[in-house]
Amino acid sequence: MSAHVPAVPEAHEHHTSTGLSNNKIAIWAFLGSECLFFGSLISTYILYHNQTNGGPTAAETYNIPFTAIVSFVLVLSSMTAALGLLALQKGDHKAFRAWIAATALLGMIFIGGQAFEFTHLYEEGFTIQTSPLASSFFVLTGFHGGHVTVGILMLLGLLAMSLLGRLPQEDAHRAELVILYWGFVDIVWVIIFTVVYLIPTLGRG
Amino acid sequence: MVSTTLPVRKPRYLRRTAKTGLWSWVVTVDHKRIGMLYGATAFLFFLVGGIEAELIRLQLARPNGHVVSADAYNTLFTMHGLTMIFLVVMPMGVALMNYIVPLQIGARDVAFPRLNAFSYWVFLFGGLFLYSSFLLGGAPNGGWFGYAPLSTGDFLPGDGMTFYSLGLQMLGIASLAGAVNFIVTIINMRAPGMTFMRMPLFTWMSLVTSFLLLFAMPVIAVALFEMMFDRVFGADFFNVAAGGDPLLWQHLFWLFGHPEVYIMILPAMGIVSDVIPTFSGKPLFGYPAIVFAGIAIGFMGWGVWAHHMFAAGLGPVANSAFTLSTMMIAVPTGVKIFNWLGTMWGGSLRFKTPMLFAIGFVMMFVVGGLSGVTHAVVPSDYEQTDTYYVVAHFHYVLFGGSIFGLFAGLYYWWPKFFGHMLNETIGKLHFWVMLIGFNLTFAPMHILGLQGMPRRIYTYPGNMGWNIPNFVETIGALIIAASILVFIANVVLSRRREARAELDPWDARTLEWLTPNPPPEHNFDEIPLVRHRDELWHRKYAPTPEGVPTRIIAGGERTAADAPAHEAHGIHLPSGSYMPVMAAIGLPVTAYGLLFFPPLIGLGLLIILTGFFGWVLEPQTVEEGY
Amino acid sequence: MKEARYGDFEYEGRGHPEVRDYVQIAVALCVVIALELTVYYLLAPVALVVPLLGIFAAIKFFIIGSWFMHLRFDSRIFRRLFLSGLVLAVSVFLATLLMFVLATPPPRT
Ligand code: HEM
Numbered sequence A: 001m002s003a004h005v006p007a008v009p010e011a012h013e014h015h016t017s018t019g020l021s022n023n024k025i026a027i028w029a030f031l032g033s034e035c036l037f038f039g040s041l042i043s044t045y046i047l048y049h050n051q052t053n054g055g056p057t058a059a060e061t062y063n064i065p066f067t068a069i070v071s072f073v074l075v076l077s078s079m080t081a082a083l084g085l086l087a088l089q090k091g092d093h094k095a096f097r098a099w100i101a102a103t104a105l106l107g108m109i110f111i112g113g114q115a116f117e118f119t120h121l122y123e124e125g126f127t128i129q130t131s132p133l134a135s136s137f138f139v140l141t142g143f144h145g146g147h148v149t150v151g152i153l154m155l156l157g158l159l160a161m162s163l164l165g166r167l168p169q170e171d172a173h174r175a176e177l178v179i180l181y182w183g184f185v186d187i188v189w190v191i192i193f194t195v196v197y198l199i200p201t202l203g204r205g
Numbered sequence B: 001m002v003s004t005t006l007p008v009r010k011p012r013y014l015r016r017t018a019k020t021g022l023w024s025w026v027v028t029v030d031h032k033r034i035g036m037l038y039g040a041t042a043f044l045f046f047l048v049g050g051i052e053a054e055l056i057r058l059q060l061a062r063p064n065g066h067v068v069s070a071d072a073y074n075t076l077f078t079m080h081g082l083t084m085i086f087l088v089v090m091p092m093g094v095a096l097m098n099y100i101v102p103l104q105i106g107a108r109d110v111a112f113p114r115l116n117a118f119s120y121w122v123f124l125f126g127g128l129f130l131y132s133s134f135l136l137g138g139a140p141n142g143g144w145f146g147y148a149p150l151s152t153g154d155f156l157p158g159d160g161m162t163f164y165s166l167g168l169q170m171l172g173i174a175s176l177a178g179a180v181n182f183i184v185t186i187i188n189m190r191a192p193g194m195t196f197m198r199m200p201l202f203t204w205m206s207l208v209t210s211f212l213l214l215f216a217m218p219v220i221a222v223a224l225f226e227m228m229f230d231r232v233f234g235a236d237f238f239n240v241a242a243g244g245d246p247l248l249w250q251h252l253f254w255l256f257g258h259p260e261v262y263i264m265i266l267p268a269m270g271i272v273s274d275v276i277p278t279f280s281g282k283p284l285f286g287y288p289a290i291v292f293a294g295i296a297i298g299f300m301g302w303g304v305w306a307h308h309m310f311a312a313g314l315g316p317v318a319n320s321a322f323t324l325s326t327m328m329i330a331v332p333t334g335v336k337i338f339n340w341l342g343t344m345w346g347g348s349l350r351f352k353t354p355m356l357f358a359i360g361f362v363m364m365f366v367v368g369g370l371s372g373v374t375h376a377v378v379p380s381d382y383e384q385t386d387t388y389y390v391v392a393h394f395h396y397v398l399f400g401g402s403i404f405g406l407f408a409g410l411y412y413w414w415p416k417f418f419g420h421m422l423n424e425t426i427g428k429l430h431f432w433v434m435l436i437g438f439n440l441t442f443a444p445m446h447i448l449g450l451q452g453m454p455r456r457i458y459t460y461p462g463n464m465g466w467n468i469p470n471f472v473e474t475i476g477a478l479i480i481a482a483s484i485l486v487f488i489a490n491v492v493l494s495r496r497r498e499a500r501a502e503l504d505p506w507d508a509r510t511l512e513w514l515t516p517n518p519p520p521e522h523n524f525d526e527i528p529l530v531r532h533r534d535e536l537w538h539r540k541y542a543p544t545p546e547g548v549p550t551r552i553i554a555g556g557e558r559t560a561a562d563a564p565a566h567e568a569h570g571i572h573l574p575s576g577s578y579m580p581v582m583a584a585i586g587l588p589v590t591a592y593g594l595l596f597f598p599p600l601i602g603l604g605l606l607i608i609l610t611g612f613f614g615w616v617l618e619p620q621t622v623e624e625g626y
Numbered sequence C: 001m002k003e004a005r006y007g008d009f010e011y012e013g014r015g016h017p018e019v020r021d022y023v024q025i026a027v028a029l030c031v032v033i034a035l036e037l038t039v040y041y042l043l044a045p046v047a048l049v050v051p052l053l054g055i056f057a058a059i060k061f062f063i064i065g066s067w068f069m070h071l072r073f074d075s076r077i078f079r080r081l082f083l084s085g086l087v088l089a090v091s092v093f094l095a096t097l098l099m100f101v102l103a104t105p106p107p108r109t
């Protein structure tokens, strides 16, 4: 009996068939799957973009300047997330925590903005029951917001782990999971911004 | 260097692990135990789904039957379909994947053991949730594909289809988590030397299946969410009056649905591809071809979904395109058939029970594949769609195919699971009774379908010429039930009577048989070094100078003999954890909240969150927690 | 079999972005958003604006994926996993939407 390799895969096993981390393969596979999730929601929206059921149209509904600001916020948060990961990879835990906290904060601003937008639309009489357009709008952007919320929770989890001293430099790949997820959520917003907000409201003058 | 003397301090995390007793099964993260849980659960659901089927057949045995009411009949066929697909064939495949894949690739566990446990518990709770609908105001009754607008609240009020949308959602989450887990396991946890082109076919097909699940589950998830929002929150996705389009449901459902049928058949194909070489005494004929055929099926399975919608009025362009793609997908399927035949050709065949089931699989699957090609042709599909002909088709592929294949796997790996064989004589009896019962039940459906008997009617008048075939089918169904009783008898009797299985009872070819029966918790004392496809066979046989393979004494037998000597020394396995169960319980709580009592939603989400946070923060092993 | 330690910080030996890169990327993204808004508010013919907006979205998508999610530095296995989902999604949903167009009968006159 020779060299017994520890069998706890996530914690100690540094030798894998591909030399890559299990965690990262998992998250990329999952993000591939998410493409089909959001693909279905976005196609539903495209299919129904004119089905107003006599209710408000897209052009009458959305507030583009507001959404544009939200877009900037999200881009910024992707940057802070990436910088946070870089800091952890270099072993700078303080900077890591700062960037992660900033990212979570920007995420909360985004969610706050969405809450504001949703209440505003509800007051205007544009609710999930109004029309297929409204249903698909709320469910698509709502699921995106849900993803952002999960991302915020995970960022807070990272922060907690780091503060408890449970996130050493060599476990940066665990933090990377969250950062990659966050990047994906930003990518989805890129599509939503163009497909949901910009194109259907074009030329309303 | 084993650190056995740990300082005794209060653990920071309440682990409550156990190695024996009921609790040990609740917290287990061992892929073998999880596989057993999956298998046992799926088999129980198989009995329930079977009872539903028998009721359906009793109702249809004679014209103008009145065994059950029309309403009950709707519930029965819906729940029968859902059960067999989501609670039997899929999880039984997953059960075998769980137990066998890590052994076949020489790994000590799957990549994410706790995620694996989570998958199982979500599956279990999802199934129980679905069945709890019987007690809570009505089970799903809109067919397993839940077509809108029938499935909307306007046409099927009551909670049945809401249970459907939430229950399937949970089962989907379980499958998705499992898919990610197996993709990572197979890509990343292979023993040294286990290259992709040396992997056993069952592992290969599990990989393809996992990719199909990975990409198909999110699509049905969205469809189900849309249905749920329609039914619970009054959204308009499928509300025709408001401009919703029922075709959207059909597209999303079958975008998932067709990959789903391959999700159900590919594991069985993998099993058969491992069983047939073993009992033919030959390597698999055309290994690369059968692997690539499997991958091709996985790809092409995405391009045929609209063949379920030929009659929906998609227009001639779409119908022609999907006819073509559907016919093309029969090609890689045919390649596999020829590979199996080629493997048997000229082999020294041993007709043990697993082999019988594998051959039964090949024959029955050919019948189902051929009837599939006949309804790939639009004009003939217009005749056949929504008749018993389609029912015959998918039972030949799903029962004759998947279920026969899964039984081949159960008989083949039973000694691996339990350390003793299943009785051969009773096993053969089981096979023949089931084969006869199956064909009596489903072959006449081809004729009935072509005579125009629609599916999903709860009764029929006596003057249609349908009486005799229907009666024969019911007899057949009872014979199938008898065959299942034979199987259960076999399990019970073998447990008492059969001797311990030898190390390698079938003279098999793949790595899982390198371990003792059943394997120790850590599977392999030493991770094997793989030098060949069919590694185990090469460890047992070497060619003489004349090129004739002869049995040699080699490493194969050694492992078991040594096993007790050095048990898990220095091998750290992850400790049990109750976090996965906990997170999983949150899902049905949330779902009941959506149905009956909104505050439960918050509670459920809180439970899920607590479970996940505990999961992430708890150390992998108990030792680390001190 | 390769024995890379994945704790290592170099992505697949192809280096990694630095702080400055990330900031520049964020600026570039903001510029693209600004361009989008300009085009949205100023250009008239819809036939021209829609493809332009599509291109801008694709650029942003690409930049975020390759830099913030560092796909261009990382193993191609990740790229393939993600792209297989992406390409599959785009193809099946384009086909689906196309079928809705085809299935709509031409208006009767
Ligand atoms: C040679 C390969 C196959 C072809 C060409 C094929 C073709 C088809 C077609 C065209 C239909 C639609 C018939 C209709 O509704 O009018 C159909 C239905 C179906 N097929 Fe297949 N099929 C094949 C293999 C399989 C396999 C391997 C499975 C499952 C293991 C399967 C399961 C089903 C099921 C469950 C349905 C009916 C769904 C429903 O309406 O409830 N098929 N098949």
Ligand SMILES: [Cu+2]
Pocket: B257, B258, B261, B304, B305, B307, B308
């Ligand atoms: Cu199909």
